[in-house]
Amino acid sequence: MTMVNIYEAQRANKIKSTIIVAGFFVFVTAAVYILVQATSVYLGYEFGGLGFMGIALIISGISSYVGYYYSDRIVLSISKAREADRKKDFNFYTVSENLAIASGIAKPKLYVIEDSAPNAFATGRDPEHAVVCATIGLLNKLNRTELEGVIAHELCHIKNYDTRLMSVVSVLVGIVALLGDWFLRISFHGRRSDNDKGQLGAILLILGLVFAILSPIIAQLIQFAVSRRREFVADAGSVSITKQPQGLIAALEKISSDTEALEVANKATAHLFIVSPFKGKIKGAVGRFAGLFNTHPPVNERIRTLRSML
Amino acid sequence: MMYVIVAILGVILFWLISTYNFFVSSKARIKASIQEIGNQLKRQFDLIPNLEESAKGYLKHEKGIFEALTDARKAISGAIKSGDVQKMSDAGSKLSQVLPQIQVVVESNPELKASEVIGKLMDELRDTADKVMYARRLVIDLTADFNVKRVEFPTSLVAGMFKYDELPGLITSEKGEYKVKL
Numbered sequence: 195m196t197m198v199n200i201y202e203a204q205r206a207n208k209i210k211s212t213i214i215v216a217g218f219f220v221f222v223t224a225a226v227y228i229l230v231q232a233t234s235v236y237l238g239y240e241f242g243g244l245g246f247m248g249i250a251l252i253i254s255g256i257s258s259y260v261g262y263y264y265s266d267r268i269v270l271s272i273s274k275a276r277e278a279d280r281k282k283d284f285n286f287y288t289v290s291e292n293l294a295i296a297s298g299i300a301k302p303k304l305y306v307i308e309d310s311a312p313n314a315f316a317t318g319r320d321p322e323h324a325v326v327c328a329t330i331g332l333l334n335k336l337n338r339t340e341l342e343g344v345i346a347h348e349l350c351h352i353k354n355y356d357t358r359l360m361s362v363v364s365v366l367v368g369i370v371a372l373l374g375d376w377f378l379r380i381s382f383h384g385r386r387s388d389n390d391k392g393q394l395g396a397i398l399l400i401l402g403l404v405f406a407i408l409s410p411i412i413a414q415l416i417q418f419a420v421s422r423r424r425e426f427v428a429d430a431g432s433v434s435i436t437k438q439p440q441g442l443i444a445a446l447e448k449i450s451s452d453t454e455a456l457e458v459a460n461k462a463t464a465h466l467f468i469v470s471p472f473k474g475k476i477k478g479a480v481g482r483f484a485g486l487f488n489t490h491p492p493v494n495e496r497i498r499t500l501r502s503m504l
Numbered sequence: 505m506m507y508v509i510v511a512i513l514g515v516i517l518f519w520l521i522s523t524y525n526f527f528v529s530s531k532a533r534i535k536a537s538i539q540e541i542g543n544q545l546k547r548q549f550d551l552i553p554n555l556e557e558s559a560k561g562y563l564k565h566e567k568g569i570f571e572a573l574t575d576a577r578k579a580i581s582g583a584i585k586s587g588d589v590q591k592m593s594d595a596g597s598k599l600s601q602v603l604p605q606i607q608v609v610v611e612s613n614p615e616l617k618a619s620e621v622i623g624k625l626m627d628e629l630r631d632t633a634d635k636v637m638y639a640r641r642l643v644i645d646l647t648a649d650f651n652v653k654r655v656e657f658p659t660s661l662v663a664g665m666f667k668y669d670e671l672p673g674l675i676t677s678e679k680g681e682y683k684v685k686l
Contacts, residue, residue, distance in 0.1 A: 284627055289634075437641075
């Protein structure tokens with residue numbers, strides 16, 4: 195393993211992340227275009243009917259916008275969190291204060307979940323409305339240096355607008371899923387247009403069918419890849435704030451070796467946490483395949499990357 | 505043709521504004537960080553006598569620590585009065601060096617370790633030391649950034665336009681920084 199300077203690691207991370215996000219947008223655009231065209235052909239409209247696209251955008255947009263705008267409140271109410279207190283949660287409170295100074299953003303609102311499984315997450319639509327939430331298990335099990343690593347990681351998510359990015363991504367995944375679903379419904383139950391559209395029409399229909407089946411899955415896989423990439427970016431960012439990779443390394447080791455599952459986490463909030471709240475490992479080819487559906491990179495890989503920055 | 509020119513002018517204007525904003529906001533953030541260092545030093549100045557008072561009985565034969573604490577406090581009050589950034593930063597690291605020594609004594613003495621007041625004071629002092637460290641680091645990073653952009657082309661054009669002076673940096677030894685023991 196060659197030594198990587200933090201700044202180089204950060205730059206490489208950002209480039210990789212940008213490529214994935216750009217690839218995602220290209221894919222979504224292509225999938226939406228083909229599904230819309232194929233639907234139009236099926237229903238006998240002329241090419242270019244964007245009506246369906248519009249409806250899908252509105253539906254997916256509203257659901258995600260609500261999630262985005264109220265993400266802090268929704269997540270907090272799901273997670274049953276209480277506000278952190280300077281006296282009771284001295285380390286959590288002051289460490290966040292300090293790192294907010296260091297990273298140049300306002301101190302986020304701090305919450306504590308009364309759960310003994312160690313974990314933490316950040317949410318909120320921008321740095322002004324940001325929330326960092328830690329479980330009581332995390333606060334009890336980590337010392338100050340380790341806590342600094344974790345909080346700095348969360349502050350990086352906030353500073354990088356990851357909540358916003360993931361919201362946009364999930365709107366697009368939603369659009370693709372809706373369009374794919376509609377196309378399948380129409381093609382099974384819908385009426386067929388009488389006039390022949392010729393070869394282009396036939397190709398579009400086949401392509402539409404393929405895309406309708408595959409693209410929602412592919413879009414979601416890319417969404418997970420984006421989420422994993424953002425974790426690496428936040429890890430590198432954390433080190434550049436604290437200058438102490440060993441803090442985050444020790445924290446990740448402690449969190450991942452803890453076998454307790456977080457009760458308040460669910461599939462919708464999983465990508466927010468510092469370490470995936472779902473435990474249990476599958477090895478081999480099946481594991482690698484299952485890895486595609488993970489919101490987080492494997493902890494070993496993150497620790498290895500952090501070690502190279504020591 | 506018109507549009508191209510307008511677009512180019514727009515890009516240039518956008519760049520000018522964002523570069524100007526970089527300089528202005530860097531200066532503001534540096535100033536805020538220096539103020540933060542001052543605030544934390546005042547906190548330390550107030551906290552040290554409390555610690556001395558409550559630990560007096562236990563630390564009788566730890567004269568060296570007491571002297572170091574008093575010394576640090578003197579340096580802190582001098583630095584606050586002078587308002588000099590370098591002096592403030594140095595005074596802050598002075599306390600950072602004494603704190604681990606006190607921590608060792610506290611850890612080795614069950615009575616001290618059990619004392620809630622002393623634990624609380626140590627936590628607070630450690631926190632002020634951390635805050636000084638982070639604020640100081642921010643001053644160093646921001647000044648370096650500012651000074652590089654000031655002389656680097658093309659941002660130097662904007663710096664020249666507004667006649668920005670080079671900002672004095674901080675000299676610091678990272679090894680003197682206080683690290684929390686594992």
